Amino acid sequence: MSGAPASRSTNCAGKGCRRHLAVALACVGALLGTKLNADFYFGAAVGGDRLPSMRLVSGDDDRASRCDEYINPRYAELPACTAPDRSVGAADAWSSRFASAWGAQSGVAVGYRLGERYxxxxxxxxxxxxxxTSSPIIAPSGIPYDTVAAPELADAYERIGNAKFLGLFVTAYVDLPNPSRFTPFIGIGTGVGFASMDYDVLWERTDNLDNIVYAGAGLPNEDEIRRNLVGGDTRAxxxxxxxxGAAHVTLGIGYALTERMSLEIRARHVRSSAxxxxxxxxxLRGHPSGLRRxxxxxxxxxxxxxxxSRTHVGLRLNYRL
Incomplete structure (x- = not known):
């Protein structure tokens, strides 16, 4: 590549360069032409926001209770309790499911009209x-953990409170003008979303010492482990x-109220990354979130x-400047 003539990187006399130049000039001309007919407008929207049914998948880098120094002071005698690998695997994961729900949605927009259609x-x-709402925590086997680990585990659930989403988009719309005051439209946009949700998780250990049967089984200090573990809840x-990352498709129809104002009925489907x-x-089992003192x-x-994903359905009022 270094032996290629320098003139090939700077010379624009070839047919390829002329073709690219012609396309660029045509695009500039089109933009200049549409700019003369362009209008700014503002929009404000209200409506409903539907969150789909949701499956949460969770995990942590905890070890077994018998490897917890707060629970078993003799943990170092067990080789598995000092192994370096604490990564979350399939056996360490859990899940929960939540039904779909509706909430409120609002939005604002600044628009720039390019001619009659765009x-x-x-x-x-x-x-x-x-x-x-709360949902039982499900083991990889598909069975609720408070069933798998009964009677030692009294309850195990995750809870979601308020789920919020702020989306910032750049959107291109195509209008389908006609002789009536109604104008159907379609829009495609891309941007970024800021999602948040209130989250709780509880693993409630039984307060009955007789029901602590798993953690210390077979160990010489089993009774000590059982006493340290009873009533030791794990919560966050x-x-x-x-x-x-987010993208959306929007469909709707607008109605011209006046020369400057229009009202839209619109539906939007938003897809986001994980x-x-x-x-x-x-x-953690009734003590600070760690395994070692x-x-x-x-x-x-x-x-x-x-x-x-989310779905918005609502109204938007546009005002042309």
Whole structure:
């Protein structure tokens, strides 16, 4: 490549360069032509926001209870408790399911009309859905954990409170003008979404010492482990947050109220990338979120979902400047 003549990188006399130049000039001419007919406008929207049914998949880098120094001071005698690999595997994961729900949606937009049929917008959409519901934690086997680990585990659930989504989009619209005051349109946009949700998780250990039967089984200090573990709940509560790539398709029909004002009925489907966040437990088996008293093995959890699509249905009022 270094031996190629320098004139090939700077000479634009060839047919290929002339063709690209002609296309560029045509595009500039088209933009200049449409700019003369362009109009700015503002829009404000209200409506409903539907969150789909959602499956949360969660996990942490915890070890077995018998490897927890707070529970078993003799953990170092067990080779598995000092192995370096604490990565989350299929056996360490859990899941829960939540039904779809509706909430409120609002939005604002600044638009720029390019001729009669085309327009482009900068949009901000905000949706809030109050789920406020709990779901049993499911083991990889498909059975609820409070059944698998009974009677030692009294309850195990995840809860989602309020789920919010702020989307910032650049959207291109195509209008289908006709002699009537109604104008159907379609829009495609891309941008970024800021998602958040209130999240709680609880693994409630029984307060009955006789029901602590698994953690210390077969160990010489089994009674000590059982006493340390009884009533030792694991819980977390946090506002989960993540930034997502997002895109949408919007369909609707507008009605010209006056020369400057129009009212739109619109429906939008938003698809986003996977959501995920995590943190430390408030309590891990009744003690700080770590396995060692010197703090050398902190424990963190993570929760995520791929069910991030949303549907908006509502009205928008546009005002042309």
């Amino acid at each position: 327009r482009i917008e900068l949009e901000a959409d905000y949706g809030s859905v109050g789920l406020d 509560r946090q506002r989960l947050r993540d930034r997502l 959501f995920g966040d995590g943190g430390s437990y408030i309590t 010197d703090g050398s093995e902190p424990v963190r959890w993570h929760v995520g979902t791929e069910d991030t």
